[in-house]
Amino acid sequence: MNIKPVLSFYKNNPGYIKFFFRYLFKRSKPFYDLIFQITNVCNSRCITCFNWKILNKEIDQELTLEEIDKITRKIGKLDTVTIGGGEPFSRRDLPKIVDLFKRNNGVSVVAIPTNCLSTKNILSDTEKILKRFKGQLKIGLSLDGIGETHDKIRGVRGNFKKFLETYHGLAELKKEYxxxxxxxxxxxxxxxxxxxxxxxxxVKENLPMINYHGLELLKGDYDRGKVKAVSPAEFEKIIEIIEGENKNEINFYKRVTSPIIQRLFLDILKKKKQLIPCRMSSFCPVIDASGNVYSCEQRQKIGNLRDFDYDLNKIWQSKKAKEIRKSIKRKECYCTHSAYQAPNVYLSPKMITKIIRGKY
Known part of the structure; x- marks a missing residue:
């Protein structure tokens, strides 16, 4: 066996060993990562949104900063938290929420997506977080087209212009942090x-400060009256373009890992079934703005934290939570949700073998 691809894999994926072993010993700790949708407020009207039915509703039911403090104090240590919405930067206490996860859970990575509309707030809050948080901060900028195409999909005229304004502001911050x-x-x-x-x-030619450009498929309960998913054949053509663009990339993830993950998604689309075990559903809970807990954004609600004394551990070990995880283990669902499937790849010996070989 040629050992060079193996060494290259570990060299270019340093987090894999930690990620793999934390899963092996997960019984000592119920979860490691968290997806937290902190608000339903959003100033976009995206036709791709899977939360469109609740956007800008039930605002009075959102968890307060004090309630979030109670939740984080009972969770224990976390590695990564993804803070979404709605538009997360619409909450003016966002930096304080990050402070809670830093102080109470010792997170090393915080990821925050944004629609880029509120540039001033985004840049101000990002800088506040960077000054106080010594871990890695990942900001995800939504881009669904060039010019008017982006505006049409996002439902806001001038959104593409705001995207560029936000990007350039964040690019300046990146130089300092x-x-x-x-x-x-x-x-x-x-x-x-x-x-x-x-x-x-x-993106490749005009946005040099971007670390990674991810392509996602439609997921969840999007408005099927307004938008349609692409066919497997259309998606395969896009994968071929990605492979061509990245064939000379130095970055191992872009050149090898990412295209293989996309090939997995294509296979899932074609076969319409779960092809590798969904490990992430066992240790990455989802909390919505009202305190409802899910094993995955696409599965049914387990319960509400307000009914469990704000204790995520209690709700995660409830009978309903265990039943849902068993259902997932029985492969009664499938998806191409990259927040779950990409980490699942790193816990699949079959997929790791494909990455080492450099071919799906």
Missing amino acids: PKLRLRICSVILNVNVKQIPEMIKY
Whole structure:
């Protein structure tokens, strides 16, 4: 066996060993990562949104900063927290929420997506977080097209202009704070599928401070009256473009790992079933703005933290939670949700073998 691909894999994926072993010993700790949707407030009207039915509703039910403090005090140590929404930067106490996870849970990575509309707030809060948080901060900028295509999908005129304004502001911050990571997330759908090659090229040539450009498929309960998912054949053409663009990349993840994950998604689309075990659903809970807890954003609610004395451990070990995890283990669902599937790849010997070989 050629050992060079193996050494290259470990060299370019230093977090894999830690990630793998923390899963092996997960019984000593119920979860390690957390997805927390802190608000339903959003100033976008995206046709791709899987939370569109609750946006800008039930605002009075949102968890307060004091309640979030209670929750974080009972969770224990966490490695990563993804703070979403709605638009997370619409909460003016966002830096204080990050402070709670830093102080009470010792998180080393915080990831926050944004629609880029409230540039002033985004830049101000990002800088506040960077000054106080010594771990890695990942800001995800949404980009679904160039110019009017982006505005059409996001439902706000002038959004593309705001995207550029926000990007350039964050790029300046990145020069001062090296631990700031910038990534772009683009959702592929019928409206923009023909523009994806142009968008990939645009990001590569015009946005040099972007660390990674991720392409997502539609997921969840999006408004099927307004938008359609791409076909497997259309998605395969996009993967081929990505592979061509990245064939000379020095970055191992971009050149090898990412295209293989995309090939897995394609396979899931074609076969419509779970192809590798969903380990993430066992140790990455989802909390929504009202305190409801899920094993995954696409599964049913387990319960509400207010009914469990704000103790995520209690709700995670409830009968209903265990039943849902058993259902997932029986492969009664499938998805291409990258927040779960990408880490699942690192816990799959079959997929690790493919990455080492450099071929799906």
